[in-house]
Amino acid sequence: MKTLGEERRHLNALLDGLPSMVALWDLDERNVLASAAYADWFGCAPDDLRDMDLREVLGPEDYALLRPYYDAAARGERRRFDRHVIDREGHLRWIELELVPAIVDGGVCGVLVLATDVTGHRESERVMDEAQALAQLGSWAIDNVDGSVMWTPELYRIFGLDETAGAPGLEASTGYLHPDDREAVVGAMGKSLRAGEPYELEYRIIRADGAVRHVISRGSPELGAAGELLRLIGTVQDITESTLLASESMRANAELLRANELNADVIAMLGHDIRSPLGALEGFLEMLDDHALSAAERTDAVTDARAAAHSLERMLGRILDLAAIDSGAIVPVVETFEIQAELERIVRACGLEDVVSIEVLGSQCWTFDRVHLEQILGNLLGNAVRYGAAPIRICARPGLGTHGLAVRDGGSGIPGHRIGTLFRRFDRTGERQSAAGGAGFGLYMAHRLAEANGGTLHYEAGPGTGGHAFVLRAPAAAWTT
Numbered sequence: 001m002k003t004l005g006e007e008r009r010h011l012n013a014l015l016d017g018l019p020s021m022v023a024l025w026d027l028d029e030r031n032v033l034a035s036a037a038y039a040d041w042f043g044c045a046p047d048d049l050r051d052m053d054l055r056e057v058l059g060p061e062d063y064a065l066l067r068p069y070y071d072a073a074a075r076g077e078r079r080r081f082d083r084h085v086i087d088r089e090g091h092l093r094w095i096e097l098e099l100v101p102a103i104v105d106g107g108v109c110g111v112l113v114l115a116t117d118v119t120g121h122r123e124s125e126r127v128m129d130e131a132q133a134l135a136q137l138g139s140w141a142i143d144n145v146d147g148s149v150m151w152t153p154e155l156y157r158i159f160g161l162d163e164t165a166g167a168p169g170l171e172a173s174t175g176y177l178h179p180d181d182r183e184a185v186v187g188a189m190g191k192s193l194r195a196g197e198p199y200e201l202e203y204r205i206i207r208a209d210g211a212v213r214h215v216i217s218r219g220s221p222e223l224g225a226a227g228e229l230l231r232l233i234g235t236v237q238d239i240t241e242s243t244l245l246a247s248e249s250m251r252a253n254a255e256l257l258r259a260n261e262l263n264a265d266v267i268a269m270l271g272h273d274i275r276s277p278l279g280a281l282e283g284f285l286e287m288l289d290d291h292a293l294s295a296a297e298r299t300d301a302v303t304d305a306r307a308a309a310h311s312l313e314r315m316l317g318r319i320l321d322l323a324a325i326d327s328g329a330i331v332p333v334v335e336t337f338e339i340q341a342e343l344e345r346i347v348r349a350c351g352l353e354d355v356v357s358i359e360v361l362g363s364q365c366w367t368f369d370r371v372h373l374e375q376i377l378g379n380l381l382g383n384a385v386r387y388g389a390a391p392i393r394i395c396a397r398p399g400l401g402t403h404g405l406a407v408r409d410g411g412s413g414i415p416g417h418r419i420g421t422l423f424r425r426f427d428r429t430g431e432r433q434s435a436a437g438g439a440g441f442g443l444y445m446a447h448r449l450a451e452a453n454g455g456t457l458h459y460e461a462g463p464g465t466g467g468h469a470f471v472l473r474a475p476a477a478a479w480t481t
Contacts, residue, residue: 021115024102027074029054032110041115066097073099073111082118094119128152136238142170143231158215158238160207178204178212189219193229196221202239214243281308332369332453339364339396343405346374347394350381360396368474372449376457379442380407380470387411388468395469404473406460413461413468422459423447446470 021038025031031049039046042057054070055063062085069079080098096118102110132138138155142148151167159176161168168175170189177185181203192199198220205213219234284305288298340360347356366373377394384392388409395406414422423443443457450457455474462468 021117023049023113023115024110025054025070025113026110027108029070031057038113038115069097069099070111073101074108076101076103076108092119093117137235138237139233139235140167141231141233144229145231155236158207158213158236159205160209160211176205176207178206180204185217189232192219192221193232196223196227196229213238214240277308277312281305281312284308330449330452332372334367334453335370336365336367337370339366339405342366342370342373343377343394343396346377347381349374350378352381352385352392355385355390356381356392356394358394358396361398364396364398366474368455369449369453372453376446376449376472377405377407379446380472383442383470384409384411404455404471406469406471408462408469411468414459416461419459419461423457443470450474 021035021041023031023034023038031052031054034046034049036046039049042049049057054066058066065083069081072079078098078100080096082094082096084092084094094117096116098114098116100112100114101108102112132152132154136154136158138158139152140155141150143150147169149167149169151163153163156163156167174182174186185201185203188199188201191197198218200216200218202214202216205215207213215236216239217234217236219232221232222230224230284301287293287301288305293301340358343358343360344353347353347358350356381392381394384407388411390410392407392409395408397404397406447457450472453474455472457470457472460469460471
């Protein structure tokens with residue numbers, strides 16, 4: 001039979017071999033025994049620690065922190081908590097403490113304290129948390145056995161939740177899904193659970209503060225030996241910034257493509273539309289170099305050369321106007337004028353007084369940029385003469401529904417499938433328009449000038465083949481009677 005001393009030595013050997021620091025304290029808070037590692041933490045030998053008072057060993061501050069847990073263990077309740085401490089060498093250490101009731105003959109006779117140095121584990125967690133924060137990626141796990149849920153700190157930040165409130169369950173988590181994406185996400189997770197297969201899905205969440213975030217989630221089930229689901233683990237990564245960056249990149253690429261198309265269109269226009277008046281101008285200049293021409297022939301050649309030069313000047317002006325519109329640099333200079341007189345002036349300036357009729361209901365004044373109005377109507381009237389048919393009319397009628405200026409003609413109108421492209425730059429609608437030439441940006445300019453003045457320009461098809469109209473509408477405040 002072993003002696004009491006031998007049993008004590010064997011017990012001490014067992015305690016000293018444990019990976020944790022272990023000590024037993026009686027209900028009077030005096031040490032009964034301690035492992036070598038526990039005593040060494042306080043800078044003494046196990047025998048020196050025996051019979052010492054708990055407050056004396058810990059000091060007032062640590063004693064006050066431990067006391068509630070100690071009292072609970074003395075009542076038979078097991079307690080566990082973590083805390084950081086500074087060791088004797090001045091290093092920060094994380095200690096996991098577990099206080100277990102020491103029960104003999106059915107009663108609590110003391111408190112067993114188990115202390116484990118978890119500094120390495122905590123450091124690994126810190127590094128992982130920092131890495132997840134940098135990647136804006138949080139991880140989660142749902143235990144299918146006990147229903148517990150685990151979230152990492154970054155996942156709380158992604159959802160805008162307080163970590164101290166604990167991780168929401170699966171059902172509560174779905175409440176943060178964007179309504180338009182909820183069905184797809186729940187369906188993907190359900191399929192993963194049923195089939196035991198991983199999933200990957202992009203969707204939106206609505207944070208606790210109401211902000212919408214784009215995330216990518218990956219999940220995978222963990223199965224037992226018999227194929228039963230043990231738990232579901234996964235990650236959620238916030239990709240809002242990269243999603244917005246990709247969207248902005250696509251927009252920028254589209255703008256670059258549009259700019260390239262514009263450059264190509266301008267080059268094509270210069271090659272096609274400017275070549276004719278330029279060739280004519282060169283021809284007239286060669287004619288003027290012929291000394292055999294009569295005075296009348298020279299006068300006609302000079303007149304024709306000036307007309308060709310003016311045509312080139314107008315084309316150049318339109319290109320400069322287009323650049324101003326696209327840059328947003330165009331600023332209306334508004335004036336108030338009587339519409340009847342202004343329409344008559346514009347029609348005379350276009351040389352169409354014998355072709356175009358004007359119908360103005362009542363005496364009207366309009367506040368608008370006078371130059372812009374002339375450019376808009378000049379384009380519309382030019383198109384009506386070139387592509388349309390008589391009669392050509394300008395109708396001005398105030399009031400709801402018909403409030404504005406309409407340029408009407410009796411032509412066949414625009415094919416239905418081309419109406420959507422009428423106001424694009426360099427677009428020419430139909431065979432007649434393409435065959436007739438032209439820069440192809442008159443309607444685009446008219447549309448943009450109308451917008452610059454707070455108005456709109458749209459197309460109205462007539463009944464059957466009974467004509468059509470382009471209607472310029474302006475804000476109600478622009479009209480007075």
